[in-house]
Amino acid sequence: MDRRSYIKSGAGVIAGGLIAGCAGSDSGSDSTATTTEASSETDASMETDTATATAESVVPSNVVIGSDIPYRPFEYETTSGELTGFDVDIAQAVFEEQLGVSYEFKPTSFDSIIPSLNNGNFRIIMSAMTINETRDEKVDFSDPYFTAYQTIITRADSSISSRADLEGSVVGVQKGTTGANAAEELQSEFDGNIELNQYDQITGAFSALKNGQVNAVINDNTVNAEFANQEDNIEFVEGEGVAAESDQDAPPYLTLTIENYGIAFRQDDTEFLEEVNEALTTIKDNGTYDEIYSEYFSG
The missing domain is CATH 3.40.190.10 (Periplasmic binding protein-like II)
Structure with a gap:
C-alpha cells in the first residue's frame, strides 16, 4: 500500500477509537489495542518506505x-x-x-x-x-575498466618522426585531458618551445591537423587510431615509449603515458x-x- 494512503487509513482507525472512548464504551482496552496496532503498522510502513528510498538513492531507477x-x-x-x-x-x-x-x-x-x-x-x-x-x-573512481596510452599523430608528410622532433612545433590537444597534460610536460621539458592549441573537443584538434593548423595531435591511442584509420594521410609517430619500458605488451607506436580509465562518482x-x-x-x-x-x- 502507498505510504500516503496508509497513513490516511491509519488515522481513521485512531479517530474511530477516540470517538468510541468519548461515548463511554466499555471497550477502552480494545481502543488502545487498535491504536497501538495502527501505530505499529504505520511505523512498519514508514520503515519499508525508508528502505525503498535508501535503495533508490544507492542505485537509481x-x-x-x-x-x-x-x-x-x-x-x-x-x-x-x-x-x-x-x-x-x-x-x-x-x-x-x-x-x-x-x-x-x-x-x-x-x-x-x-x-x-x-x-x-x-x-x-x-x-x-x-x-x-x-x-x-575531487571524485572517487570505480575499478579500472580500460588501459590507454597517450600517443602522437601527424600528417604523413610531416618531418616529425620522434618525440624530440616535437620541439618547436604546434601541437593540438583537447582541453582538460591527460593528452593536454602530456603536451604541457613536453612543453616544460623543451623550455616552452612547443606551442599548444587547445580545443573544446578532440574533433577540433583533428580538423586542425588535417588543415595544417597544427603539426601534431597528442591524445589517447584508441581515439587517435580511429581517426588515423579513416584518413589516408594521418599516421602515428613510431618508437618505443613508456609502455615498452614497463615491459607491457606495447602497441607499435610511441607511447608517452600509461593510463587506466575509470567511472567517476x-x-x-x-x-x-x-x-x-x-x-x-x-x-x-x-x-x-x-x-x-x-x-x-x-x-
Whole structure:
C-alpha cells in the first residue's frame, strides 16, 4: 500500500477509537489495542518506505551519465543519430543487464565535467576518463575498466618522426585531458618551445591537423587510431615509449603515458560505486567485457 494512503487509513482507525472512548464504551482496552496496532503498522510502513528510498538513492531507477560526446570509439553518434561506442555498451552491460536499471548519457564539455558531476547535473561520469591523483581529489573512481596510452599523430608528410622532433612545433590537444597534460610536460621539458592549441573537443584538434593548423595531435591511442584509420594521410609517430619500458605488451607506436580509465562518482556515493564495481567484475568474469572489447578494438 502507498505510504500516503496508509497513513490516511491509519488515522481513521485512531479517530474511530477516540470517538468510541468519548461515548463511554466499555471497550477502552480494545481502543488502545487498535491504536497501538495502527501505530505499529504505520511505523512498519514508514520503515519499508525508508528502505525503498535508501535503495533508490544507492542505485537509481535511471542513471544519468555525464560524457564528452563525440569521442569515438568510446561515445559517438551514428549517421542516424543513435548513440553508440565502447562506453555506451559497457554502460548497458553494467546498468541495464547487471543492475536492472535504465541509463542515459548527458553530453558535457570535458573540461567542466567534474564540476558538473559535483554540482549534481548527473550521477556519474563515463567518458574515457583517466584515473589520476588530481581527479581523485575531487571524485572517487570505480575499478579500472580500460588501459590507454597517450600517443602522437601527424600528417604523413610531416618531418616529425620522434618525440624530440616535437620541439618547436604546434601541437593540438583537447582541453582538460591527460593528452593536454602530456603536451604541457613536453612543453616544460623543451623550455616552452612547443606551442599548444587547445580545443573544446578532440574533433577540433583533428580538423586542425588535417588543415595544417597544427603539426601534431597528442591524445589517447584508441581515439587517435580511429581517426588515423579513416584518413589516408594521418599516421602515428613510431618508437618505443613508456609502455615498452614497463615491459607491457606495447602497441607499435610511441607511447608517452600509461593510463587506466575509470567511472567517476561523487565522493559521497560509495555504496553505488561498490554496486558498479561488482557489476564490472561480473561482466569481466562472464565474457561480456571481452565481447564488447572485440567489437571496438583489435588484438
